[in-house]
Amino acid sequence: MGRTGTRTGEVMEAIRRRMANRQLSPGEKLPSIRSFAATMGVSPSTVVEAYDRLAADGAIQSRPGSGFYVSGAMPPLALAEAEPQRDRAIDPFWVSRQSLDAGADMLKPGCGWLPADWMPNAAIRRAIRQLARADDGLLADYGGTRGSLPLRRLLARQFADEGIAAGADQILLTASGTQAIDLICRLLLRPGDTVLIDDPCYFNFQALLRAHRARIVGVPYTRNGPDAELFAQALAAHRPRLYITNSALHNPTGATMTPQTAHRLLCAAAAHDPKAQDLTIVEDDIFAGFEPEPSPRLAALDGLARVIRIGSFSKTLSASIRCGYIAARPEWVEALVDLQVATNFGGPSPAAAELVLATLNDGNYRKHLDGLRRRLARVRRETATRLEAIGLTPWLMPRGGFYLWCSLPDGRNAADVARAALREDVVLAPGDVFSVSHSASGFLRFNVTQMGDPRIYGVLERAMANTSPP
Amino acid sequence: MGRTGTRTGEVMEAIRRRMANRQLSPGEKLPSIRSFAATMGVSPSTVVEAYDRLAADGAIQSRPGSGFYVSGAMPPLALAEAEPQRDRAIDPFWVSRQSLDAGADMLKPGCGWLPADWMPNAAIRRAIRQLARADDGLLADYGGTRGSLPLRRLLARQFADEGIAAGADQILLTASGTQAIDLICRLLLRPGDTVLIDDPCYFNFQALLRAHRARIVGVPYTRNGPDAELFAQALAAHRPRLYITNSALHNPTGATMTPQTAHRLLCAAAAHDPKAQDLTIVEDDIFAGFEPEPSPRLAALDGLARVIRIGSFSKTLSASIRCGYIAARPEWVEALVDLQVATNFGGPSPAAAELVLATLNDGNYRKHLDGLRRRLARVRRETATRLEAIGLTPWLMPRGGFYLWCSLPDGRNAADVARAALREDVVLAPGDVFSVSHSASGFLRFNVTQMGDPRIYGVLERAMANTSPP
Incomplete structure (x- = not known):
């Protein structure tokens, strides 16, 4: 073996040693x-030859355009274990799975939806009976890639009422509101990109962004919406690709962004990125139907230049008949259509879109929503009074919706209270699930529509009594 | 400025120069x-300081764990443009979008589904009327994270009949068959990982894998299934993380994997990866309902150790009422549940699952399938005869299903023929859409159920006549 051969062998041996002692693990780059050539004091071509030989042996593998990687099993992406030190009780998946998979005997003041008997079921049953008489094509075919045109036209008219000019072609129906955000993340994010979210915010945003391997940065949330000053600072410091927010009836606080805040956020975005190329804002409008009167919308101020509007019908109509939507710049919609074809072959279920359309067009649906808003206003007040009586204080009284974001007395820890309540078959939503900075351990989110069973208050009192203040 | 300061400035200047002349573009790493320290002949700490200052200026940004990147817009992921030199007529999205968005006056022998009036619409209408009388909870709630338990139990019984022991807990319902594969890709793939697919294969596999930024390698497909020898070679050469295949009634050829091929594939996989850690096989069983009698299944031979079985009801029941499924190792199902919660909040629509279940349980559904198989056998023969009469030769006569994979006469190019046919409102499926190596330019895939209109044959003859042989 010549001198070059010896050097190549030395480089191979050095890599093998690192693999043996786990300095380099399976799947690692x-x-x-160049850097290993510098480390070993050899020429880059020697390292190239060593890597090629190790690849031929199967010890490492080349990924064109990316580099060489240690062979062997890449561990599957385990979202729940991405932060193994994390307390399962404040894992975003914990509340989702506990709520979704809860038995009929469980009480769920921590869940994010209305009880089934609060939903417009009579109108839905009428829509279903109507569907049984639909054309064969509607019952059997995939449907167009953007989803039901009549439903997109109805949405376009609603947007026009809000001051958002979006033609039906600028609207894409999706399988759900979550899937709408997921498609946008697929379009705009690369692994490692930074995304801003409110702190606190809907816990599933964190779970979704973890699935995209995004870096998550929180913007502190105030009673007027996100802190505009800290938002501007975060743009400069972190150069995020996306910001995801609820502007009306924010989850979990129930707050609504003020017009000043909305304007300041968009000005900060424009100062940071004048051409609307680097920073996109996703406005998740899933609770809009619960508003007593319209509030400012980023999408309306911005005219869908930088802002993408998404929503669904899961909260006010049905979570079983699922359909979401995206309204965005035309060129983004085109790209999102391709992505939805690739990942779900086509748009949302035509049958589901037809049921949503027929229910929205049912004369009784608007009346149902009016009645629902009045009922929610009453139940919010009553529940707030009962919670205050046992020491749980709402951070604010929301204008609408079903959430109350309450602080615990005496610095008690919400995760401890949630664990204690779960032992009595009550699913709570502890604050840190919603907080990327884990700074909401003193809060619980309550769903006032799921608190009709008086047993809940006794469980809460016992859970708090058994949880000593720090 | 001291000596170190000057060096830092030189490094910053060198990076700025590379950005100015586009050696480093926005978004690039x-x-x-270490390597830049070696390039510049300075110490690594000087480069660290230079990069930190450039990051403070906003010119570059740090992604922890990944390195430094040039700031500025990352172009959105444009799937259709990922290979800009590609002919749109042989782009996998072209056939999907042309077929899905075709007007009622278009003829679609290139599409991948039955005409609406071939579907079990009477049974579906009965199921819909039954749904109108369901509990409020079924109509309004999200449902459990794995999807309908009765439907999963029915699938478990079907799997048991095939020799696959998978409890209902090992089955996850999804929004569609495509979404089932998408979730598996999310679980197991990292960007740059290699995936094996059959060449030719269902064109949307390529589109889906592009969305995952996977490296795609084709395994030549024979009349007995994938070429087992070349499959084994591809394992050694490319160390793929996944292999995705249809074992019964392969799309686009209609071929069925022989028992010998199935056994040899699994032996090759075991020889390459004895612990079933590195290579996972996804068996897409979407055409199983069209088989006249059961054929070998990788999932049955393997016992769901390395193989994941997926499927849906879109081809035999309804593509409008969408529901897919995954049967896999228990620990993978757990992780997939979290992924589906994160990306679609919960499982598939409970209403859709209920409609699928009621239709499958309808006494007439089995009879419908029996009649459908007989009708398909007759129409396959008739269509093959008519196509042969105009010079289009089936590669083989499939045992079932609705595809005929036909070679064009005299080396004509299928993309040219497809473009000419589209001008007469006929959507064809040119061979290279299915071929990752673009080696199927002499083939067209026909859907025999979409060829009832005799106009199609005239259009085909004209399109071939106007396309000169090479």
Whole structure:
């Protein structure tokens, strides 16, 4: 073996040693050719030859355009274990799975939806009976890639009422509101990109962004919406690709963004990125139907230049008949259509879109929503009074919706209270599930529509009594 | 400025120069600290300081764990443009969008589904009327994270009949068959990982894998299934993380994997990866309902150790009422549940699952399938005869299903023929859409159920006549 051969062998041996002692694990990237050449004091071509030989042996593998990687099993992406030190009680999946899979005997003041008997079931049953008489094509075919045109036209008219000019072609129906955000993340994010979210915010945003391997940065949330000053600072410091927010009836606080806040956020975005190329804002409008009167919308101020509007019908109509939507710049909608074809072959279920359309067009649906808003206003007040009586204080009284974001007395820890309540078959939503900075351990989110059973208050009192203040 | 300061400035200047002349573009990764230190002949700490200052200026940004990147817009992921030199007529999205968005006056022998009036619409209408009388909870709630338990139990019984022991807990319902594969890709793939697919294969596999930024390698497909020898070679050469295949009634050829091929594939996989850690096989069983009698299944031979079985009801029941499924190792199902919660909040629509279940349980559904198989056998023969009469030769006569994979006469190019046919409102499926190596330009895939209109044959003859042989 010549001198070059010896050097190549030395480089191979050095890599093998690192693999043996787990300095380099299966799936991990090897040092770049140049840097390892510098480390070993050899020429880059020697490292190239060593890597090629190791690849031929199967010890490492080349990924064109990316580099060399140690062979062997890549561990599957385990979202729940992405932060193994994390307390399962404040894992975003914990509340989702506990709520979704809860038995009929469980009480769920921590869940994010109305009880089934609060939903417009009579109108839905009428829509279903009507569907049984639909054309064969509607019952059997995939349907168009953007989803039901009549439903998109109805949405376009609603948007026009809000001051958002979006033609039916600028609207894409999706399988759900979550899937709408997921498609946008697929379009705009690369692994490692930074995304801003409110702190606190809907816990599933964190779960979704973890699935995209995004870096998550929180913007502190105030009673007027996100802190505009800290938002501007976060743009400069972190150069995020996306910001995801609820502007009306924010989850979990129930707050609504003020017009000043909405304007300041968009000005900060424009100052940071004048051409609307680097920063996109996703406005998740899933609770809009619960508003007593319209509030400012980022999408309306911005005219869908930088802002993408998404929503669904799961909260006010049905979560069983699922359909979401995206309204965005035309060129983004085109790209999102391709992505939805690739990942779900086509748009949302035509049968589901037809049921949503027929229910929205049912004369009784608007009346149902009016009655629902009045009922929610009453139940919010009553529940707030009962919670205050046992020491749980609402952070604010929301204008609408079904959430109350309450602080616990005496610095008690919400995760401890949630664990104690779960032992009595009550699912709570502890604050840190919603907080990327884990700074909401003193809060619980309550769903006032799921608190009709008086047993809940006794369980809460016992759970708090058994949880000593720090 | 001291000597160190000057050096830092030189490094910053060198990076700025590379950005100005587009050696480094927005979104691109900077050289590693060590390699750039070697390039510039300075110490790594000087490069660290230079990068930190450039990051403070906003010119570059740090992604922890990944390195430094040039700031500025990352272009959105444009799937259709990922290979800009590609002919739109042989782009996998072209056939999907042309077929899905075709007007009622278009003829679609290139599409991948039955005409609406071939579907079990009477049974579906009965199921819909039954749904109108369901509990409020079924109509309004999200449902459990794995999807309808009765439907999962029915699937478990079907699997048991095939020799696959999978409890209902090992089955996850999804929004569609495509979404089932998408979730598996999310679980197991990292960007740059290699995936094997059959060449030719269902064109949307390529589109889906592009969305995952996977490296795609084709395995030549024979009349007995994938070429087992070349499959084994591809394992050694490319160390793929996944292999995705249809074992029964392969799309686009209609071929069925022989028992010998199935056994040899699994032996090759075991020889390459004895612990079933590195290579997972996804068996897409979407055409199983069209088989006249059961054929070998990788999932049955393997016992769901390395193989994941997926499927849906879109081809035999309804593509409008969408529901897919995954049967896999228990620990993978757990992780997939979290992923589906994160990306679609919960499982598939409970209303859709209930409609699928009621239709499958309808006494007439089995009879419908029997009649459908007889009708397909007759129409396959008739269509093959008519196509042969105009010079289009089936590669083989499939045992079931609705596809005929036909070669064009005299080396004509299928993309040219497809473009000419589209001008007469006929959507064809040119061979290269299915072929990752673009080696099927002499083939067209026909859907025999979409060829009832005799106009199609005239259009085909004209399109071929106007397309000169090479």
